[in-house]
Amino acid sequence: MTTNAIHTLESLPRVQLAHLPTPIEPLPNLSKYLGGVELWIKRDDQTGLATGGNKARKLEYLLGEARKVGADSLITAGSTQSNHARQTAAAAARCGLECHLALYAPDSQPPDQPEGNILLDLLLGATIHWTDEHAPYRQTIRHIEEKLKAAGRRPYVVPYGGSSPIGMMGYVTAMQELINQSELVGVLDAVVFASSSGGTQAGMILGSYLTGWSGKARLLGISVDEREATIGPRISNLINQGAQTLGLDWWVNDDVVDINDDYLGGGYAIVGDAEREAIKLLAQHEGILVDPVYTGRALAGLIDLIRRNEFKPGQKVLFWHTGGTAALFAFGNELGM
Numbered sequence: 001m002t003t004n005a006i007h008t009l010e011s012l013p014r015v016q017l018a019h020l021p022t023p024i025e026p027l028p029n030l031s032k033y034l035g036g037v038e039l040w041i042k043r044d045d046q047t048g049l050a051t052g053g054n055k056a057r058k059l060e061y062l063l064g065e066a067r068k069v070g071a072d073s074l075i076t077a078g079s080t081q082s083n084h085a086r087q088t089a090a091a092a093a094r095c096g097l098e099c100h101l102a103l104y105a106p107d108s109q110p111p112d113q114p115e116g117n118i119l120l121d122l123l124l125g126a127t128i129h130w131t132d133e134h135a136p137y138r139q140t141i142r143h144i145e146e147k148l149k150a151a152g153r154r155p156y157v158v159p160y161g162g163s164s165p166i167g168m169m170g171y172v173t174a175m176q177e178l179i180n181q182s183e184l185v186g187v188l189d190a191v192v193f194a195s196s197s198g199g200t201q202a203g204m205i206l207g208s209y210l211t212g213w214s215g216k217a218r219l220l221g222i223s224v225d226e227r228e229a230t231i232g233p234r235i236s237n238l239i240n241q242g243a244q245t246l247g248l249d250w251w252v253n254d255d256v257v258d259i260n261d262d263y264l265g266g267g268y269a270i271v272g273d274a275e276r277e278a279i280k281l282l283a284q285h286e287g288i289l290v291d292p293v294y295t296g297r298a299l300a301g302l303i304d305l306i307r308r309n310e311f312k313p314g315q316k317v318l319f320w321h322t323g324g325t326a327a328l329f330a331f332g333n334e335l336g337m
């Protein structure tokens with residue numbers, strides 16, 4: 001059964017966009033500082049596509065589908081400093097497609113200065129439609145789509161966060177990549193990462209099932225913006241839809257989703273002491289940058305779990321860095337710099 005599913009996965013349309021495999025590196029200085037949990041990092045901040053991040057993997061499949069249906073333009077949406085939007089703009093540029101981004105701004109007013117991801121969106125040639133509609137920005141997307149169609153264009157809507165049964169395949173193959181990459185995988189106790197729209201975690205869980213790695217190590221998502229009761233069912237739903245896409249007769253319940261929602265802090269994109277500490281600790285011990293919204297928060301969660309002895313000295317934990325560092329350049333004040 002899984003052989004057929006792997007064959008189906010390999011035959012899905014895919015556009016090569018990311019630099020793969022991404023490296024796995026030890027974090028010896030941070031491990032020592034935190035008292036002896038052996039920490040490693042998988043560098044999906046190095047996937048390429050306008051500074052890297054997890055969306056590059058998802059976009060390989062989403063652009064495959066866009067090409068298959070003959071799209072000439074992409075539409076997607078996100079928060080003001082959306083990493084997903086920036087990588088979609090880069091993928092569109094690479095594939096010769098026009099790109100329309102619906103981005104959140106209070107009162108639909110663009111920020112005074114284009115900073116961080118917004119600067120990159122503009123450099124990449126995307127058209128930004130500022131909106132005060134909240135996620136998942138359905139009305140704004142529909143409006144842009146209708147206008148493009150009326151002008152004779154063939155737009156493809158890239159789903160919110162790239163998290164659809166197709167987009168998540170990027171993390172099904174990422175899990176295959178991890179398992180084939182290093183002997184470390186055989187002795188890992190946990191993989192920890194940021195979770196939000198859920199496609200990353202859903203893909204990892206489905207990928208670990210396909211590769212027979214299920215249950216060997218915890219796959220712990222640190223929720224960035226939602227309670228477990230909301231994000232958990234969304235992820236299990238995505239897993240089931242993804243399994244169906246691959247022709248698998250396999251269903252999961254919410255309990256396969258290991259998610260921690262203790263680190264929502266002051267809310268989405270509100271940088272607090274925990275995120276500031278995590279960002280500075282990794283930068284100053286290892287020379288590696290995490291972002292203020294997603295990976296900084298997930299790392300802060302991991303650090304707290306280590307301090308609470310949930311992970312113990314000698315255990316091996318892989319932090320899967322999902323990117324976002326371009327947003328740092330828009331958060332100087334919040335970082336106290």
Ligand SMILES: Cc1ncc(COP(=O)(O)O)c(C=O)c1O
Binds near residue numbers: 083198295324
């Ligand atoms: C840097 C970064 N990490 C993690 C995530 C969360 O990934 P997912 O939306 O697949 O849960 C995002 C989502 O935008 C992101 O930008």
